[in-house]
Amino acid sequence: MVVPIALIDCNNFYVSCERVFDLRLRGVPVIVLSNNDGCAVARSEEAKALGIKMGDPAFKIRDKIRAHSIRVMSSNYTLYGDMSRRVVAVLHDFSPRLENYSIDETFVDLSGFGDRMVKQAADMRAEVRERTGIPTCVGIGPTKTLAKLANFAAKKNPLFAGVCDLTEQKVADYVLARVPVGEVWGVGSATEGKLVSQGIEWASQLRDMPLPLARKLGTVVLERLVAELRGIPCLDLEEVAPQRKGMAVTRSAGEPMMTFDTLAQAVTAHATRAAEKLRSHGLVAGTITAFFHTNQHKPDRPQHSASRSAIMKPMSADTFDLVGAAMRCIRSGWKGDPSGNGHGYTKAGIILDDLIRAEDAPRLLFEPDRPRSASLMKALDAVNDRFGKKTMVLATEGFKGSWGLKADHRSPRYTTRIADLPVVLI
DNA sequence: TCTGGGGTCCTAGGACCC
DNA sequence: TCTGGGGTCCTAGGACCC
Numbered sequence: 001m002v003v004p005i006a007l008i009d010c011n012n013f014y015v016s017c018e019r020v021f022d023l024r025l026r027g028v029p030v031i032v033l034s035n036n037d038g039c040a041v042a043r044s045e046e047a048k049a050l051g052i053k054m055g056d057p058a059f060k061i062r063d064k065i066r067a068h069s070i071r072v073m074s075s076n077y078t079l080y081g082d083m084s085r086r087v088v089a090v091l092h093d094f095s096p097r098l099e100n101y102s103i104d105e106t107f108v109d110l111s112g113f114g115d116r117m118v119k120q121a122a123d124m125r126a127e128v129r130e131r132t133g134i135p136t137c138v139g140i141g142p143t144k145t146l147a148k149l150a151n152f153a154a155k156k157n158p159l160f161a162g163v164c165d166l167t168e169q170k171v172a173d174y175v176l177a178r179v180p181v182g183e184v185w186g187v188g189s190a191t192e193g194k195l196v197s198q199g200i201e202w203a204s205q206l207r208d209m210p211l212p213l214a215r216k217l218g219t220v221v222l223e224r225l226v227a228e229l230r231g232i233p234c235l236d237l238e239e240v241a242p243q244r245k246g247m248a249v250t251r252s253a254g255e256p257m258m259t260f261d262t263l264a265q266a267v268t269a270h271a272t273r274a275a276e277k278l279r280s281h282g283l284v285a286g287t288i289t290a291f292f293h294t295n296q297h298k299p300d301r302p303q304h305s306a307s308r309s310a311i312m313k314p315m316s317a318d319t320f321d322l323v324g325a326a327m328r329c330i331r332s333g334w335k336g337d338p339s340g341n342g343h344g345y346t347k348a349g350i351i352l353d354d355l356i357r358a359e360d361a362p363r364l365l366f367e368p369d370r371p372r373s374a375s376l377m378k379a380l381d382a383v384n385d386r387f388g389k390k391t392m393v394l395a396t397e398g399f400k401g402s403w404g405l406k407a408d409h410r411s412p413r414y415t416t417r418i419a420d421l422p423v424v425l426i
Numbered sequence: 427t428c429t430g431g432g433g434t435c436c437t438a439g440g441a442c443c444c
Numbered sequence: 445t446c447t448g449g450g451g452t453c454c455t456a457g458g459a460c461c462c
Contacts (some may be wrong), residue, residue, distance in 0.1 A: 035445090035449065037446085037448095039447055041448070041449095058446070059446040059447075060446080075448085102443080126453090138458075185442095188441060219454060220455095247450085248451080250449060250450080251449080349449090
């Protein structure tokens with residue numbers, strides 16, 4: 001018994017979020033830049049038509065931006081996260097069984113709608129558009145991989161009017177014969193190269209290739225993918241997000257970090273943020289890794305990178321514990337004298353692993369519990385929640401240092417900050 | 427001279443995703 | 445001058461165990 005699955009995917013999501021609140025961005029080319037205003041991570045259809053590619057570095061497309069008056073926005077993840085939550089809330093009204101796959105994609109179980117599936121999908125689109133202002137496309141298929149492929153077709157081919165149903169065999173044959181293998185979900189550039197060298201260039205050829213060959217070329221992952229293309233489900237709908245295994249806070253610096261103190265400030269900030277994230281999920285970490293490195297896009301310059309890990313004993317989500325461990329890590333990885341060694345570090349970060357729920361954390365036999373740690377963190381979080389992020393920080397973080405992010409074109413937090421509410425003039 | 431068989435666990439690295 | 449951030453899964457190979 002096949003369960004039809006729909007994938008509803010927001011069109012050019014970050015750009016669409018910006019356009020909901022700023023009418024001047026509609027109908028003109030718009031791009032949204034990554035953190036630090038580094039590269040293009042979202043493009044409006046107009047910007048795509050001008051040849052702006054996903055991941056293009058901002059400085060390389062500067063001339064194009066000027067020549068075509070492309071509107072440039074810094075990323076505003078607070079806004080996008082909140083808009084995503086609103087989209088999912090609408091979808092919940094249509095089906096109780098859904099998987100929140102990414103910030104702009106949701107899988108929805110469509111079983112029970114019979115031949116009204118396409119109508120149902122069209123209604124979902126309309127309702128999301130009406131209640132959030134976000135345009136979407138829907139792909140339907142017997143497996144997640146086919147639903148993704150259907151979504152790709154719905155976006156590319158206007159004939160589908162935003163909804164493509166691949167549970168129809170004839171439609172599936174038509175679409176798969178026209179989609180390049182590299183566009184299939186799970187086929188990246190490495191696998192694409194191997195497949196093409198075997199003469200497999202289209203999704204239909206991938207579907208029809210022998211399973212043993214698929215396993216040989218791309219392990220069990222590719223074998224499952226081929227099965228999914230044949231309509232045999234190998235990937236379940238994950239209604240409950242599995243317990244996460246790791247968590248990271250990493251950032252590029254606004255300008256190269258030349259001294260140990262600057263690096264220490266940045267790493268303190270990242271570890272502080274990581275500890276906040278841990279606590280907000282009710283988790284503790286067993287391992288912490290701190291790393292930093294020079295600009296890897298400039299191989300001709302002197303390069304240095306360091307990464308050190310430490311075991312957290314006891315496992316912890318305490319800011320002081322994690323910052324302390326992170327400082328020991330970077331001190332051990334630092335090369336040269338503390339005042340600076342000629343290297344400009346452009347990126348640093350914290351990675352936490354071995355995460356478990358705080359209440360499941362093992363107690364140490366001979367280590368006294370610290371009853372004040374939890375209440376201190378609770379107070380710290382309460383202050384920063386009430387008065388804004390970074391109201392209270394560790395002194396080692398310093399005031400906003402030169403490592404800070406660049407974000408020269410950020411829109412207001414329209415939906416999550418009272419001071420940023422849009423104003424309507426009548 | 428001749429030196430087993432069958433496991434588990436951990437890690438690094440690769441590949442992929444949005 | 446200027447190139448993001450945060451995840452997951454799989455495999456091979458080494459260390460180790462009895």
